[in-house]
Amino acid sequence: MDETTLSVDLATQELYVKARNDGSETLWDRKAALKNQCGFGEQGVCCRICTMGPCRVSPIPGKGVQKGICGATADVIASRHYARMVAGGSSAHSDHGRHIAHVLHMASRDGDYQIRDEKKLLNVAARWGVATEGKDIYQVAHDVAEAALNDFGKPFGSMVIPPSITKQRLKVWEDNDILPDAIDKEVVSIMHATHMGCTADAESMINLSMRTSLTDGWGGSYIGTEFSDIIFGTPMPREIEANMGVIEKNMVNIVLHGHEPSLSEMIVVAADDPELKALARGVGAEGINLVGICCTGNEVAMRHGIKIAGNFNQQELAIVTGAVEAMIVDVQCIFPSLANLAQCYHTKFITTSKLAKIKDAVHIEFDENNAYECAKGIIRKAVENYTNRKHEKVSIPTHKSTGMIGYSNQAIIGQLDRVVNSYTHKPGTFEPLAQCLVSGVLRGAAGVVGCNNPKVKGDHSHIEIIKKMLANDVIVVVTGCAAQAAAKAGLLSKDAVKYCGVGLQKVCELADIPPVLHMGSCVDNSRILELVGEVAKILGLDMSELPVVGAAPEWMSEKAVAIGTYVVSSGIDTFLGVVPPVTGSPEVTDILTNRLEDWVGAKFYFETDPAVAAEKMLARIEEKRAKIEALN
Numbered sequence: 111m112d113e114t115t116l117s118v119d120l121a122t123q124e125l126y127v128k129a130r131n132d133g134s135e136t137l138w139d140r141k142a143a144l145k146n147q148c149g150f151g152e153q154g155v156c157c158r159i160c161t162m163g164p165c166r167v168s169p170i171p172g173k174g175v176q177k178g179i180c181g182a183t184a185d186v187i188a189s190r191h192y193a194r195m196v197a198g199g200s201s202a203h204s205d206h207g208r209h210i211a212h213v214l215h216m217a218s219r220d221g222d223y224q225i226r227d228e229k230k231l232l233n234v235a236a237r238w239g240v241a242t243e244g245k246d247i248y249q250v251a252h253d254v255a256e257a258a259l260n261d262f263g264k265p266f267g268s269m270v271i272p273p274s275i276t277k278q279r280l281k282v283w284e285d286n287d288i289l290p291d292a293i294d295k296e297v298v299s300i301m302h303a304t305h306m307g308c309t310a311d312a313e314s315m316i317n318l319s320m321r322t323s324l325t326d327g328w329g330g331s332y333i334g335t336e337f338s339d340i341i342f343g344t345p346m347p348r349e350i351e352a353n354m355g356v357i358e359k360n361m362v363n364i365v366l367h368g369h370e371p372s373l374s375e376m377i378v379v380a381a382d383d384p385e386l387k388a389l390a391r392g393v394g395a396e397g398i399n400l401v402g403i404c405c406t407g408n409e410v411a412m413r414h415g416i417k418i419a420g421n422f423n424q425q426e427l428a429i430v431t432g433a434v435e436a437m438i439v440d441v442q443c444i445f446p447s448l449a450n451l452a453q454c455y456h457t458k459f460i461t462t463s464k465l466a467k468i469k470d471a472v473h474i475e476f477d478e479n480n481a482y483e484c485a486k487g488i489i490r491k492a493v494e495n496y497t498n499r500k501h502e503k504v505s506i507p508t509h510k511s512t513g514m515i516g517y518s519n520q521a522i523i524g525q526l527d528r529v530v531n532s533y534t535h536k537p538g539t540f541e542p543l544a545q546c547l548v549s550g551v552l553r554g555a556a557g558v559v560g561c562n563n564p565k566v567k568g569d570h571s572h573i574e575i576i577k578k579m580l581a582n583d584v585i586v587v588v589t590g591c592a593a594q595a596a597a598k599a600g601l602l603s604k605d606a607v608k609y610c611g612v613g614l615q616k617v618c619e620l621a622d623i624p625p626v627l628h629m630g631s632c633v634d635n636s637r638i639l640e641l642v643g644e645v646a647k648i649l650g651l652d653m654s655e656l657p658v659v660g661a662a663p664e665w666m667s668e669k670a671v672a673i674g675t676y677v678v679s680s681g682i683d684t685f686l687g688v689v690p691p692v693t694g695s696p697e698v699t700d701i702l703t704n705r706l707e708d709w710v711g712a713k714f715y716f717e718t719d720p721a722v723a724a725e726k727m728l729a730r731i732e733e734k735r736a737k738i739e740a741l742n
């Protein structure tokens with residue numbers, strides 16, 4: 111394979127060649143080995159929900175087999191499959207949120223987990239009606255955690271919706287009957303509705319999917335973000351480095367990969383322990399170097415400036431450098447291949463979660479009740495492994511970029527306060543941003559999020575779309591692996607204003623921000639919902655009336671389907687660069703890319719060509735400007 115076709119990232123190309131020379135297999139080799147991927151699966155028309163099947167029906171209406179044994183049509187099969195992807199994605203995010211809520215519940219003044227953002231805790235307390243007056247802050251934390259945990263499974267009533275939602279949006283949800291009940295309940299209910307012999311109507315199935323997805327964006331993910339901020343601190347702007355060049359030749363390199371910050375935060379704290387530092391020197395290393403991959407990488411980069419080694423496509427390649435003593439993972443987006451790959455080098459591949467044990471990995475279960483000592487134990491293993499490094503196998507690419515990271519909404523407001531015109535704007539709000547949108551200095555805003563996928567040349571679509579937005583005065587916010595693609599391409603640097611139109615350039619200079627704002631991990635898409643909701647409220651509009659679009663140019667996971675669905679349900683158009691497996695059903699395709707607009711004021715666009723997607727995003731932004739311009 112010609113490595114230049116796999117990714118635009120030069121470190122990736124270099125390490126792919128090294129992997130080949132080392133005889134190590136990567137995702138691209140396995141993709142090639144699959145030859146043609148199944149066309150029925152790709153179009154969503156293969157059903158395995160009961161054992162009368164599997165039934166694969168024709169994706170072409172009127173031609174070939176039109177129904178499964180039970181009579182399910184392509185529309186039924188594809189919509190059910192879509193719903194189950196939403197359930198899978200929502201459950202991953204919400205279980206992450208629940209886990210963080212448990213960590214908040216165990217926080218104590220003299221424990222390993224403490225409260226770092228009291229103000230946010232008090233804000234959040236009001237949402238669940240938790241009394242705070244005269245109470246110790248740790249008692250408040252305990253009560254808030256309990257209230258949130260109860261929201262996951264409460265038997266009656268709707269989920270508690272965060273206050274950044276607009277009242278118009280709530281009405282849209284009520285009118286469409288998608289205002290969700292409890293978080294866990296919706297996921298269970300949709301698994302029920304997709305069981306053999308239940309929902310057999312595509313409209314109803316997508317409607318239920320929307321309802322379930324909202325438990326993710328406005329529920330589990332929101333809780334994940336806010337509670338992480340409360341325990342680990344709300345991110346503030348700082349500089350970071352990104353790409354494989356952050357791996358250090360003479361240091362013990364530890365890669366943090368996965369999603370939840372409870373483990374990675376403890377590793378960051380423990381890596382500073384004098385005992386471990388001395389141990390590292392004792393084995394001949396200059397120190398301990400922590401680097402991140404995927405969303406856990408984003409979490410610790412946002413809060414501590416831990417360097418980013420790479421994104422989803424690069425998880426194997428980090429090990430291929432031959433200079434990684436340990437890769438520590440928890441849950442989600444972890445290739446099972448890493449276990450065997452690690453054995454080709456000297457890397458210890460350490461799994462830590464009961465939910466993500468991997469055969470042939472070293473499993474050290476992380477115990478939050480003994481978090482610090484547990485983290486120390488894991489780091490010790492990595493340090494001791496340094497002497498096993500096979501120096502002839504080490505080759506670290508030099509590529510790395512610098513950029514700014516840490517743009518929580520609190521951080522953005524802090525930057526906006528610099529541009530506040532005290533006669534017209536209140537400080538401490540998003541008003542300057544709202545005004546820039548109204549005046550047209552900024553034409554709009556785009557959220558570019560999501561994964562890598564070997565169906566797309568790595569990082570190419572992310573970067574192409576982002577650059578097109580910047581050139582047209584559309585400010586960009588990023589999360590997840592898209593954010594890491596932007597970081598590697600230098601787009602998080604303030605120098606990236608060189609790609610911007612004059613309006614965006616001016617805004618960046620006044621606010622002292624880069625034109626692409628890294629808002630965190632994928633659960634932190636909740637920050638984007640909050641931002642859009644708050645701006646809409648300032649302008650008295652619904653979220654669907656703002657010139658705002660979302661894109662997942664290289665998505666691959668069920669989580670991304672859940673995110674896309676809650677983003678559209680929140681009134682924001684979403685452009686998918688990988689076509690979801692629904693095109694075998696004309697009705698599901700029509701609902702997602704057309705009819706949804708009548709329901710919730712936004713819809714999906716499937717567009718694999720990033721240049722065309724960017725054009726359509728800009729056109730949609732201009733179309734949506736009508737409402738906002740009437741305010742002028």
Ligand code: NFS
Nearest residue numbers: 405443560561590591632
């Ligand atoms: Ni999001 Fe993060 Fe990356 Fe995709 Fe995976 S790490 S939760 S799912 S691959 S962006």
Ligand code: SF4
Nearest residue numbers: 157160163165178180
């Ligand atoms: Fe086939 Fe229907 Fe069973 Fe699906 S639910 S496998 S379509 S018989």
